[in-house]
Amino acid sequence: MEPFKVYQLPKDFHNLVNFLKELQKNNNKDWMDTHRKWYKEVRNDFIEWLDRMNDQLATIDDDYYDTPGKKGINRINNNLMFHPHKPVYKDHFGAGLDKRPGTGDFYVEIGIERSLFAGGLWRPDPKTLRSLRDAIDYDGEKLKKIIDKPSFKKTFGGLYEDEKLVKAPKGFSNDHPHIDLLRNKTFAVAVAFSTKEVLQDDFDKKLIRVYREMLPFRRYLSNALTV
Template sequence: MDFKNQINFLKALQKNNSKEWMDANRKWYKEVRNDFIKWLDMMNTKLAAIDDEYYDTPGKKGINRINNNLMFHPNKPIYKDHFGAGLDKRPNTGDFYIEIGIERSMFAGGLWRPDPKRLKSIREAIDYDGEELKKILKKKSFKQIFGGLYDDVKLTNSPKGFFNDHPHIDLLRNKTFAVAMEFSTNEVLKDDFEEMVVGVYKEMLPFRRYLNKAVTV
């Protein structure tokens, strides 16, 4: 994978963020996109080999659109400043997200502001076995990579059906159950980047499995 070419494309796109520029450079965009899809296919195979429950996600299914959704975010530029994709992307669950940007890249996983039904299922799982989730979050290597849960909107009071003295009230108040690891885009140019992807995937896996079991069982 020629990540340098991908980054150079993104830099040029952000300096000329317009449909006219994209149309004039469509061949370059397709070259970069197809290269990224092939890399995702390779990682899809590699991750499936280490995870018996892995959900096959070819690059074309995993890759996200480069266009911003201007209907909901009209003030954003037409095109994103990164390429993003989700692997192990089982429907209605949290995938393993990879984002390659200009200055900042990231890995992420979990569920970002899940709908009320799935949020209720996660809270029920925490009520039943919150210690298991806390054990995952407190693991030293997990904390070193992700820090903790992604800092997002939380309830000020206990959610419906739970009391403020619940032993896991700190978790139950969350509306987002996700983790992320940001890293310099220069990391993708290193020879061991694929090993880095695999290592982060493995570290995140128990967390994602806990959540996905909660919303599917």
Template sequence: MDFQALFQFLEELQQNNHKDWMDANRKHYHAIRNDFVSWLDDLDNKLANIDPEYYPTPGKKGINRINNNLLFHPNKPVYKDHFGAGLDQKTKQGDFYIEIGIKKGVLAGGYWRPDNKLLQSIREGIDYNGEELVKIINKKSFKDTFGGLYAEDEMLKSAPKGYSKDHEHIHLLRYRTFAVIHDLKQEQILAPDFTDYVIAVYKEMLPFRRYLREAVTV
């Protein structure tokens, strides 16, 4: 995958963020998109080989639309400034997310604002075996990679219904989003070993995602 070409295309797109330019350059867009899909397919195969519970997700299924949803966000530009995809995508929640953009790049996983049923399952898992989650997120390599759980989403101000405010793991129970993010620098993406780097981050994230996977399926 020529990520330099991908960045160049995105730069040009942001300077000409309108349908007329995209229509005139659609062949170029599809060439970049197809390369990214092929890279995702290769990554998908590699991840499936290291994780027995991985749910194979072809690049064409995992890749997101480059158009912004103007119906709900009318003030956004027509096109995004990144290519994004979700792998290990059995459902639309809990996948392994990849974003390659000119302003930022991220690798992420977990549950963003899960519905009430999933959220309750995660909290029940913490109530039953919160020590295991604490062990995972307090591991030094985990902290070095992700910093901790995603904390920008607003947390509950008190204990969730059915749990005591004195619960041993009350801090974790107050989360509404259970996810982690690893920021990517452009030079990391352009490095020849980038795919190996992504796999290393995935492996570090795996115990966390397995914990959540078990919580929502038990």
């Protein structure tokens, strides 16, 4: 593995945050069309930063799935077909890195109110969820060891809190040793950062630290879906 490289955040991360603030004051297509040049500028800066992070993560993870910024970045438009009451545009730029098909990626979000790193699987489809539960039934103690690690708890506080089944899922007993895990509908973790933290020079180091801490958890999920 190559030695760790320190990348400075692009100076235009400040520009990105300022753009998002103005966009939320003027969340409509007319404003976006008028400021399209500004949008492309901050979007390109974000993609450039993602490319550098993509290269860096590949040096610390032998199984990393190459995900250039243009491939990982999400649309800034909200999907109004399914969420008609949402604003036209999001209040953040988001992207997935290490985006191997069929598994959970490493999600990066830079926003106004909050920014976060997250990973895992958010309410996966029934087939995927069954695969995860079968894996937990087989060797759930491995997952417990990962999420009970002190540094993992300090970083993420535990698994992301979401809806859970009241009783054991079909095919499993209520006295299963890992019933608390089996009842989950979401298997993900996340850590949030303030805008002030995002604009500090060591933000890239924080991304690397969180990625390393999350890696065993994400590998367990990937193995459950691919083995």
